[in-house]
Amino acid sequence: MNLEINPPKQLTGSQLVLATIALGLGSFMNILDISIANVSLPSIAGDFAVSPAQGTWVITSYAVSEAIMLPLTGWLAGRFGDVRQFVISTLLFTLASFLCGASPTFELLILSRVLQGVVGASMVPLSQSLIIKIFPSDKRGAALGIWSLTTIAGPIFGPIIGGWLTDNYVWRYVFFINIPFGVLCAYLVTKTMKGRQSKLVNLPVDKVGLALLTVGVGTLQILLDKGNELDWFSSPFILTLAVISSVTLTVFCIWELGEENPMVNLRLFLNRNLLVSSVCLSIGSFAFYIFVIIGPLWMQTQLGYTPTRAGEVMAVTGALSLFFGPFFGINLARIGAREVATIGFISFGIAAWASGSISSDVSFEHLQFVRLLMGMGIAGFFVPMTAISLSQLHPSQISSATGLTNFLRNMGGSVGTAVGVTLWQNQAASYHAELAQNITNNNFNNYQFASTLTSQGMSVAQSNQYIEVMINSQAYLLSTNKLMITSGLIMICLIPVIWLAKPPFAGGEGGH
Numbered sequence: 001m002n003l004e005i006n007p008p009k010q011l012t013g014s015q016l017v018l019a020t021i022a023l024g025l026g027s028f029m030n031i032l033d034i035s036i037a038n039v040s041l042p043s044i045a046g047d048f049a050v051s052p053a054q055g056t057w058v059i060t061s062y063a064v065s066e067a068i069m070l071p072l073t074g075w076l077a078g079r080f081g082d083v084r085q086f087v088i089s090t091l092l093f094t095l096a097s098f099l100c101g102a103s104p105t106f107e108l109l110i111l112s113r114v115l116q117g118v119v120g121a122s123m124v125p126l127s128q129s130l131i132i133k134i135f136p137s138d139k140r141g142a143a144l145g146i147w148s149l150t151t152i153a154g155p156i157f158g159p160i161i162g163g164w165l166t167d168n169y170v171w172r173y174v175f176f177i178n179i180p181f182g183v184l185c186a187y188l189v190t191k192t193m194k195g196r197q198s199k200l201v202n203l204p205v206d207k208v209g210l211a212l213l214t215v216g217v218g219t220l221q222i223l224l225d226k227g228n229e230l231d232w233f234s235s236p237f238i239l240t241l242a243v244i245s246s247v248t249l250t251v252f253c254i255w256e257l258g259e260e261n262p263m264v265n266l267r268l269f270l271n272r273n274l275l276v277s278s279v280c281l282s283i284g285s286f287a288f289y290i291f292v293i294i295g296p297l298w299m300q301t302q303l304g305y306t307p308t309r310a311g312e313v314m315a316v317t318g319a320l321s322l323f324f325g326p327f328f329g330i331n332l333a334r335i336g337a338r339e340v341a342t343i344g345f346i347s348f349g350i351a352a353w354a355s356g357s358i359s360s361d362v363s364f365e366h367l368q369f370v371r372l373l374m375g376m377g378i379a380g381f382f383v384p385m386t387a388i389s390l391s392q393l394h395p396s397q398i399s400s401a402t403g404l405t406n407f408l409r410n411m412g413g414s415v416g417t418a419v420g421v422t423l424w425q426n427q428a429a430s431y432h433a434e435l436a437q438n439i440t441n442n443n444f445n446n447y448q449f450a451s452t453l454t455s456q457g458m459s460v461a462q463s464n465q466y467i468e469v470m471i472n473s474q475a476y477l478l479s480t481n482k483l484m485i486t487s488g489l490i491m492i493c494l495i496p497v498i499w500l501a502k503p504p505f506a507g508g509e510g511g512h
Contacts (some may be wrong), residue, residue: 011134015192020143022188024150026090026339027127029178029185030120032098032152033062036162039307040171047171048106050342059112060225065117067221068214070407071264073122074400078201080132081191082399086126087186094182101175112381124150126403132191132390132398138333141387145329148382149322151409156318160311167308191402198399213263220411224418224425232422261406265400267392274401275500277389278408280341284381285412287487291352291374292422295426299367302473309364310345314369320375328383337391337505341498343493344380350378352488357421357492360473377491384441384505388498393507422485427479428472437472438462449478 010017037044037058045055077085096116103109128147135143165173223241233239256262269275296310305313328340353372358370389405390398 002377010136011192013474016134019192019349020131020146022185022192023086023127023131024147025188026086026185027124027147027150028154028233029090030093030123031182032148032161033116033120033178034066034157035155035158036174037171039064039159039163040123040166043166043171044106044109048109050106052105056225057110060222061113062117064218064221064409066121067117067407067410067414069118069121070125070215070410071403072210073403074124074265075203075206075263075367075404076122077126077129077198077399081197081200082126083121083197084131086130087189089119089121089126090121090182090186091191093123094118094179094186097178097182099174101172104285105429106116113368122403125317125406126399128386128402128406129398130189133196133395134193139333139382142326142330144386145326145379145383145409148329148379148386149325151382152321152325152378153318156314156415157287157311159296159307160315163307163311167306169235178332187440198396203261206256206259206261209259209263212248212255212381216245216252219245219248221414224414227254227418228422235274236295257397258438264404265397268397268401271392273388273391273501274504276406276497277385279406280387280498281405282408284328284385284491284494285409286419287323287348287352287490288378288381289413289416290483291327292356292426292485293417293485294480295371298309298476302476304478313364313367313371317371317374318380320372321379322375322378324379325383328379332384332387337387337503338498340380340499341384341388342495344377344382344384345495345498346377347373347380348377348491349488352484352491356484356488358477358481359479368456381491384498387505388501392502422482424476424479427482427510431478432471433473435474 008062025105041055041058044058048055079085080088093116096112096119099112100116103112113467129152130144131147161177162174165171165177219241223238223245229239230238233242253266256264256266268279272375292314296305296307296314299305299310299313300307328335328344332340351371354370354373358366386405390401393401
């Protein structure tokens with residue numbers, strides 16, 4: 001039992017800065033590891049002589065284990081203390097990163113990735129709740145603005161860093177890079193957060209809830225990661241996973257709502273602001289990940305960009321968010337959380353429309369320019385969502401709430417990735433068939449273009465192949481543009497939803 005006779009003084013000056021940097025670094029490391037290994041999969045599969053399909057388990061194993069553990073953050077923080085749990089998670093995550101990089105076999109790499117997800121899942125929600133804890137209430141908006149940068153920058157800069165390390169060194173450095181930062185993060189948090197441990201709550205283990213959660217979320221995450229590869233519900237394996245997941249998660253919700261000491265406190269969703277922001281976070285993350293995944297995928301497969309080059313385009317989004325994240329956070333109380341969210345949704349919509357209105361001969365500079373506004377949109381989305389979600393909650397509920405909202409954000413991103421890639425490919429095939437219908441000898445324009453190609457020295461077979469490449473390129477461009485615009489429309493549709501939240505919001509009495 002913790003007895004706080006003399007509560008610790010409010011952190012100020014360099015101590016507050018160091019604590020904020022350390023907590024933000026821990027969150028950034030964890031989110032970065034979701035996307036940093038993606039671009040290294042071909043190298044990993046090649047080194048271990050496994051198929052590309054087997055190689056994707058490097059991503060799936062991490063995503064599944066983390067998804068299962070995220071909702072347990074509140075329970076773990078109560079059991080071990082929030083500061084202690086964060087430090088232990090960070091150190092174990094760092095150890096698991098070393099084991100990933102040093103793995104001599106593919107099987108050990110997968111086990112190490114599972115360990116990474118299990119031990120590191122609480123790093124992100126606890127970094128969020130601890131940052132709120134060390135800032136005074138009138139500075140909470142600024143704190144949330146700073147913290148939100150980790151959720152924005154991770155998915156954007158992950159492929160850039162991963163691609164650069166793989167291209168210039170070896171894929172193992174994708175994991176080894178965590179080691180110095182993990183040790184530094186744990187050390188700084190231990191020093192700056194001394195004496196700020198939350199009270200321990202020794203609740204019994206909800207074994208039934210834990211088992212249901214593990215099976216339900218685990219099967220759902222595998223379904224999302226493997227659905228496109230196995231052609232979704234035409235696969236008996238995917239169909240079985242869908243049945244198991246839906247039944248198990250339904251039973252889990254019923255069990256947890258009736259349990260006296262639930263593993264996951266679903267009653268928190270009775271809080272109107274948490275419910276509204278959770279809906280917006282999950283659906284908004286769905287749209288955000290479509291934008292983040294499909295754009296670079298199109299650049300690499302259709303424009304011939306390297307992962308690093310495609311990442312440089314997307315980095316513009318992250319660069320502008322580095323300014324707008326803290327700006328919106330500092331001014332959240334003055335402008336209003338719902339107003340900032342509305343600005344973010346509109347900015348995202350405009351940026352998505354601009355990104356979805358390009359041609360196949362688009363320049364590198366133009367691709368960067370049309371994504372510039374997205375930095376404002378993403379910052380204007382994550383900062384107020386976080387503030388609204390935690391408003392009107394008791395301090396003892398914040399760790400549980402951040403675990404739930406981060407779980408929903410992750411799941412929204414997983415669904416967005418899975419659905420986005422599937423739609424991208426299916427729509428491209430549909431557009432390809434539609435465009436190919438016009439390639440006949442009866443079409444004068446096609447006949448004239450083919451004649452021009454043959455007059456320039458191409459054989460009939462070569463000209464047909466060239467036309468096929470052009471059709472394929474246009475089909476994927478049309479599919480990409482449609483998905484970019486769709487992601488923007490989804491964000492715009494969330495504007496009326498966020499206005500259902502009730503002020504005051506975290507960060508002062510902002511929001512009106």
